[in-house]
Amino acid sequence: MSSFVIFLLTLLSIFPFRQCHGRLFTFEMHHRFSETVKKLAGPLQNWPVKGSLQYYTQLANHDRFLHGRRLFKFDGPLTFSDGNSTFRISSLGFLHYTTVTLGTPGLKFLVALDTGSDLFWVPCECGRCASTDDPTLYSSDFELSIYSLNGSSTSKKVTCSDSLCTDRNNCLSSNNHCPYSVSYVSSETSTSGILVDDILHLRTEDSEEKNFVEARVIFGCGQEQTGSFLDVAAPNGLFGLGLEKVSVPSILSQEGFMADSFSMCFGSDGAGRINFGDKGSFDQEETPFNINPLHPTYNISVDQIRVGTTLVDSGFTALFDTGTSFTYLADLSYTKLSESFHSQVRDKRRPPDPRIPFEYCYDMSPDANTSLIPSLSLTMSGGGQLAVNDPIIVISTQNQLMYCLAIVKSDALNIIGQNFMTGYRFVFDREKIILGWKKFDCYDIEKIDHFPSQSVNTTRVPPAVAVVPGNDNAERSHERTTNTRQSSFASSVFQTCYLNLINCFLASLILLLL
Numbered sequence: 001m002s003s004f005v006i007f008l009l010t011l012l013s014i015f016p017f018r019q020c021h022g023r024l025f026t027f028e029m030h031h032r033f034s035e036t037v038k039k040l041a042g043p044l045q046n047w048p049v050k051g052s053l054q055y056y057t058q059l060a061n062h063d064r065f066l067h068g069r070r071l072f073k074f075d076g077p078l079t080f081s082d083g084n085s086t087f088r089i090s091s092l093g094f095l096h097y098t099t100v101t102l103g104t105p106g107l108k109f110l111v112a113l114d115t116g117s118d119l120f121w122v123p124c125e126c127g128r129c130a131s132t133d134d135p136t137l138y139s140s141d142f143e144l145s146i147y148s149l150n151g152s153s154t155s156k157k158v159t160c161s162d163s164l165c166t167d168r169n170n171c172l173s174s175n176n177h178c179p180y181s182v183s184y185v186s187s188e189t190s191t192s193g194i195l196v197d198d199i200l201h202l203r204t205e206d207s208e209e210k211n212f213v214e215a216r217v218i219f220g221c222g223q224e225q226t227g228s229f230l231d232v233a234a235p236n237g238l239f240g241l242g243l244e245k246v247s248v249p250s251i252l253s254q255e256g257f258m259a260d261s262f263s264m265c266f267g268s269d270g271a272g273r274i275n276f277g278d279k280g281s282f283d284q285e286e287t288p289f290n291i292n293p294l295h296p297t298y299n300i301s302v303d304q305i306r307v308g309t310t311l312v313d314s315g316f317t318a319l320f321d322t323g324t325s326f327t328y329l330a331d332l333s334y335t336k337l338s339e340s341f342h343s344q345v346r347d348k349r350r351p352p353d354p355r356i357p358f359e360y361c362y363d364m365s366p367d368a369n370t371s372l373i374p375s376l377s378l379t380m381s382g383g384g385q386l387a388v389n390d391p392i393i394v395i396s397t398q399n400q401l402m403y404c405l406a407i408v409k410s411d412a413l414n415i416i417g418q419n420f421m422t423g424y425r426f427v428f429d430r431e432k433i434i435l436g437w438k439k440f441d442c443y444d445i446e447k448i449d450h451f452p453s454q455s456v457n458t459t460r461v462p463p464a465v466a467v468v469p470g471n472d473n474a475e476r477s478h479e480r481t482t483n484t485r486q487s488s489f490a491s492s493v494f495q496t497c498y499l500n501l502i503n504c505f506l507a508s509l510i511l512l513l514l
């Protein structure tokens with residue numbers, strides 16, 4: 001409730017400027033002059049008192065500055081030069097990917113979008129990168145690109161003295177290339193290399209004619225990758241969207257390119273969008289992020305869970321992570337939720353299967369009635385409801401169909417993964433420190449022209465072909481996945497399906513026919 005009021009006030013106070021500048025500028029202004037920012041900026045900064053003449057003069061100057069820049073730099077929310085479409089690729093860990101263009105001449109990378117980490121990195125000057133020789137490895141036809149510093153005329157080295165260089169322990173001298181190294185939660189999955197500075201190609205969305213924007217960002221030249229990055233996830237780079245200073249959203253807002261906010265939507269058919277500078281709408285539901293100042297993450301609180309007709313009183317905090325395919329829950333919440341689900345399901349439970357990361361799986365007859373499967377809804381801190389559209393996953397092997405409660409039991413970490421985000425647009429409002437969400441199919445407004453239909457055609461989801469356990473392929477994928485992120489497991493071994501059951505039936509049937 002209070003956040004709604006704050007949002008209203010923000011809009012009212014900036015109203016006079018809206019006409020000529022739209023959301024972006026209004027944000028920027030708020031950002032530079034908000035009381036919070038003044039406090040954070042400390043005593044050295046000579047901030048004018050709010051409402052004073054000086055305040056408005058400075059505002060106006062700032063206005064002019066941005067206005068001038070706006071004419072050639074941006075005119076509305078920003079997105080990647082290849083468009084704001086994202087698409088889920090089942091064979092690559094069920095994550096959402098998009099195409100980004102880096103450097104001069106521009107080189108395109110198909111990167112996974114990850115709110116659970118901060119650094120943007122691409123394969124580069126490879127010591128060990130995902131194989132480029134065997135594209136069939138990814139069951140998805142795209143070419144892997146490899147960045148190199150001397151391949152781009154606009155690349156600059158980031159030295160150890162740069163403020164974004166955090167790994168200084170490994171620096172020999174301040175003039176050296178800044179090294180980086182990031183390990184991820186997925187077992188043995190990491191990237192390391194050096195930081196570089198180059199142009200990320202963006203464009204504005206509001207105007208009829210596309211205005212291209214060149215933004216300098218810092219990213220990792222990933223020379224050594226391990227684990228999932230070598231095959232089942234993000235072989236062509238990972239786009240960290242976190243809250244730390246090094247993430248691209250942080251750099252873009254810091255440099256005045258956009259409001260400190262972005263949105264992502266996740267359509268039920270696997271298509272999505274990403275829009276930088278998007279602050280959402282009045283009628284969205286909201287919940288605050290729990291910020292740990294030492295390591296800020298998109299950490300939210302769930303107060304209550306409703307499973308079918310039952311209220312499960314078990315609150316928890318969790319990372320809100322687009323870079324994790326399935327939701328992970330630790331006890332007690334996991335047990336309470338899954339037992340409540342189980343008690344309401346009418347289908348026959350299947351014996352445990354070590355190849356499936358989910359514990360609660362059931363037989364599904366072809367005439368199953370989807371409305372009998374218990375629904376799932378989360379009450380977030382602040383009271384906002386998030387009705388989970390896809391709490392289950394349908395898995396089909398050659399001769400049977402089953403469905404599982406798509407939650408992985410975790411030892412400690414709670415993660416709201418991408419399967420809980422389907423059917424919504426989420427706004428990561430980093431200025432207000434809230435998560436906003438609203439039902440959205442990603443198609444309401446715009447025409448779609450940019451995503452490859454190959455990846456989203458429901459009749460062909462997923463591109464991974466069914467592999468019957470026991471044959472060579474199955475063993476190979478099994479081996480590959482045992483030491484990688486569990487969440488991508490199902491996709492390698494089975495035809496899996498995220499869609500609502502009806503579509504899923506269609507998809508499975510068609511896949512069997514093909």
Ligand SMILES: *[C@@H]1O[C@H](CO)[C@@H](O)[C@H](O)[C@H]1NC(C)=O
Pocket residue numbers: 079083084085205273275445446447
């Ligand atoms: C990007 O998405 C927004 C809405 O989410 C839409 O208004 C805009 O037109 C889209 N731009 C492109 C190029 O698709």
Ligand SMILES: *[C@@H]1O[C@H](CO)[C@@H](O)[C@H](O)[C@H]1NC(C)=O
Pocket residue numbers: 150
């Ligand atoms: C690129 O840089 C490497 C050193 O990192 C150098 O050995 C190589 O010759 C350069 N390649 C070109 C084409 O300039």
Ligand SMILES: *[C@@H]1O[C@H](CO)[C@@H](O)[C@H](O)[C@H]1NC(C)=O
Pocket residue numbers: 290291292297299300317318319413414
């Ligand atoms: C989320 O925040 C809570 C409280 O601030 C903390 O206890 C918890 O460890 C955090 N969770 C994650 C996944 O970072």
Ligand SMILES: *[C@@H]1O[C@H](CO)[C@@H](O)[C@H](O)[C@H]1NC(C)=O
Pocket residue numbers: 369370371372
């Ligand atoms: C499914 O179950 C619901 C509730 O029991 C019922 O109203 C509906 O008619 C059923 N649908 C089908 C297709 O059997």
Ligand SMILES: *[C@@H]1O[C@H](CO)[C@@H](O)[C@H](O)[C@H]1NC(C)=O
Pocket residue numbers: 453457458459460
């Ligand atoms: C989806 O794929 C099927 C089978 O290949 C094809 O017949 C259909 O036209 C495709 N639909 C779209 C929208 O591309």
